[in-house]
Amino acid sequence: MGELEHRYRGEHPIRTLAYLYRDHRRRLLVAVLAFVVKHSPTWLLPLVTANIVNVLVEHRPVGELWVNSGVLCLLLILNYPFHLCYVRALSGAIRRVGTGLRSALCRRMQELSIGYHSRVSAAVLQTKVIRDVEGVEQMTQQASDMGLAAVVTLAGGLTVIAVRVPAALPVFLLVVPAAAVLVMKMRDRLRSSNESFRLEVERLSSRVTEMTHLIPITRAHGLEKDALHRVDGTLTKVLRTGLKVDLVNGRFGSLAWILLNVLGVACLAGAALVSYYGVFALTPGDVVMLSTFFTTLTASVTTLMSLSPIIAKGLESVRSIGEVLQAPDLEQNAGKAGVAAVSGRLDFQDVTFAYETGRVAVDGLNLSVVPGETVALVGASGAGKSTVLNLVIGFLRPTGGRILLDGRDMESLDLRSYRRFVSVVPQESILFEGSIRENVGYGMPEVPDEVVRRALRDANAMEFVERLPDGLDTVVGERGARLSGGQRQRLAIARALIRDPRVLILDEATSALDTRSEALVQQALGRLVAGRTVLVVAHRMSTIRNADRIVVLDGGRIAEVGSHEELLGSGGVYSGLQSA
Structure with a gap:
């Protein structure tokens, strides 16, 4: 396949x-x-x-x-x-x-x-x-x-x-298909009734889904009776339509049964008359056989048509x-050069990206990031921050200009091999139904437990992992449902640490955390960014103030570049964002 x-x-x-x-x-x-x-x-x-x-x-x-x-x-x-x-x-x-x-x-x-x-x-x-x-x-x-x-x-x-x-063969070749066609014609009349019932069931499914999603609002405002009234109305329509379909199906079943059996009786009587008057040689056994075959063959033709x-x-x-x-x-990587090592230099040369809708998200971006530098991207919603991150990961390709990785145009590289040197810590950590060991070492088979534990310690996660009943073997649940937001985020950082990436992407990694969890995650991030090229998108001051440079984007263009203190002192776009 x-x-x-x-x-x-x-x-x-x-x-x-x-x-x-x-x-x-x-x-x-x-x-x-x-x-x-x-x-x-x-x-x-x-x-x-x-x-x-x-x-x-x-x-x-x-x-x-x-x-x-x-x-x-x-x-x-x-x-x-x-x-x-x-x-x-x-x-x-x-x-x-x-x-x-x-x-x-x-x-x-x-x-x-x-x-x-x-x-x-x-x-x-x-x-x-x-x-x-x-x-x-x-x-x-x-x-x-x-x-x-x-x-x-x-x-x-x-x-x-x-x-x-052989004399009966032409009769069967004509009568059997004709009888099957009559049955199918009757069956066609069922389609509109069955379709109406299907649509009503789909409406019911939609209404029940709506009701379940609204249960917190319904209960909070004491609207249970109103919600049940809306569902009961749809249930009544399903009941009426279902009864109608059942009645139509009953009529069809009875009429089809009568039709086929009447035709079977006709075939039996016809064969008996042929035998009785000696029209051609037909034994009593042949009469029974032809009568049986009429019903069997008609059912077969009806089955084929159905x-x-x-x-x-x-x-x-x-x-x-x-x-x-x-x-x-498709992401085309076939035939492109593999990446064996990454030092972490990134150069954006007049990079532009426009979505299929025509909206320009990045417009003429020129930026150089040296290995080991932490650059924070800030700006209002829609300024192009996430687009820049996706361009660095290779999820998106520039529609204009180019991005160089260690001096090589990323368009010429096999991005699958490049991503082995990249780690991403997103706003919402993505975990799968499995153990902590499996989540942290995802994609790294047979990684030693000590390596996993070291990554968890560096991510400030070991303190809660040791309290779990099964330790590293604790199953986190679907999307990490059995863990808190801060715990999930620290596991995501441990997953990034264990890979020792050269390029690190932090996309609002602390925005959804409480103060205590944010402090633990910030400590872990401090260890994670050391010696790596880091691109950060964040709104919280604590996440971006220690960046080597802060790049302020406005409408897909660079509005300002500088340190936290320099940009606050300039009174420009960045200062306005912090006071907003």
């Missing part, structure tokens, strides 16, 4: 499916052959029944009865091993394709730019990885189970009729997956 993201070019979803299963053709062939054998009793039963009826009516040798019964019993016994063979072969192909698709999607998401991820919500991407791939798997599974059963029954039944009663919405839904999932696999917004 490694080539999938490069081969998918928006072709028809059927071709995409064929491409997905190209390496599993042998499994699919085995599955089809196994299904033919295991399903054979379904279409052979009418023939065996006809033979047994003829034995009884025509008083043939009783041995024929045992032969027909034995053959049918043998095929029934063979159903077990061949069914297992079918499931193993088909499920093996489907599960492997699903796993490959999810792997391709995850790999593609790692390659897509941060700009793409800022436009497409994580929930949408999660739906594609989980639900859309599941939709492709279910479509293949259901189309195989139902479609193969219908096709094998049709092929086997029509073959038996062609050999046994597969269309299932297939349509699955193909829509293929298209949805293709939206990610075809997304052109």
Whole structure:
């Protein structure tokens, strides 16, 4: 599946499916052959029944009865091993394709730019990885189970009729599809009712989600009855629509059952009349066989026709997956020079960056940062601070000018190798469901415990880690939910320290902390920045006043540069920001 993201070019979803299963053709062939054998009793039963009826009516040798019964019993016994063979072969192909698709999607998401991820919500991407791939798997599974059963029954039944009663074959070729079309026409009338019910359920889901989010506000203002009244109104609509759908489904089920059985009676009466008047040679057993086959073959054609919405839904999932696999917004690193070492010098040469909306976030930025220097970026909201950080990390590429890393244009570098020397401490520390050891040593397998403990001590985190029941093995919960904000931030600093980065990015690393937590984090940051090139974005004075230089941005341009004392004394933009 490694080539999938490069081969998918928006072709028809059927071709995409064929491409997905190209390496599993042998499994699919085995599955089809196994299904033919295991399903054979379904279409052979009418023939065996006809033979047994003829034995009884025509008083043939009783041995024929045992032969027909034995053959049918043998095929029934063979159903077990061949069914297992079918499931193993088909499920093996489907599960492997699903796993490959999810792997391709995850790999593609790692390659897509941060700009793409800022436009497409994580929930949408999660739906594609989980639900859309599941939709492709279910479509293949259901189309195989139902479609193969219908096709094998049709092929086997029509073959038996062609050999046994060839004169009846044209009648079946005309009447069976016509009966299936009538059933499907009746089923089409259900779509509007089912769609209305689906929309009402979606509205209910939205209303319940809204209610759960508003529970703190509702309870705080004593509005429980109002909230329940809004939900009850939607529930009433769902009830009415559901009852209507049930009634329509009941009518359809009854009318379809009557229609098929009336046509079955007509087929039985017709075959009996042909046999009675000797229009052509037709034994009593043949009459029973034709009557049975009419119902069986009509159901098979109806099943094939009913597969269309299932297939349509699955193909829509293929298209949805293709939206990610075809997304052109990739970070291109192939063929570019790797970065083996970083001293930490950064030069912005007339750098400009404009977003797709046309908004210019950085405009003609010229700035040099020497190795080991701490530079703070300050400015009003929208001044371009976060954009500059994303340019340094390589999440964004300049739309004008260039950025040099140790004298080399970053556009010519493999940014994946460069980022091994970069650490980021964001405003909201990002932890995953795992132990403290796993979070701190993320991406560093088999890191010694002593190294982890040293990083935690330097980050002022060891004092709370030692109090936890399982120490380094304590699970922090989803997104670190079992820890306080200050504890999470100190773990993020420990994660940065353990990597010994040459370039450090601090993005509002203390803005969400209380005074005590901020003091502990500031001490840890003091150890973290030593000897490294540091770019800081912050609003709190305590975070930026000790920077070697403070760069004041205004509208994407540099308004002022200097130390904290120099800028306060100048009475310019920086002074205004501090007094605001």
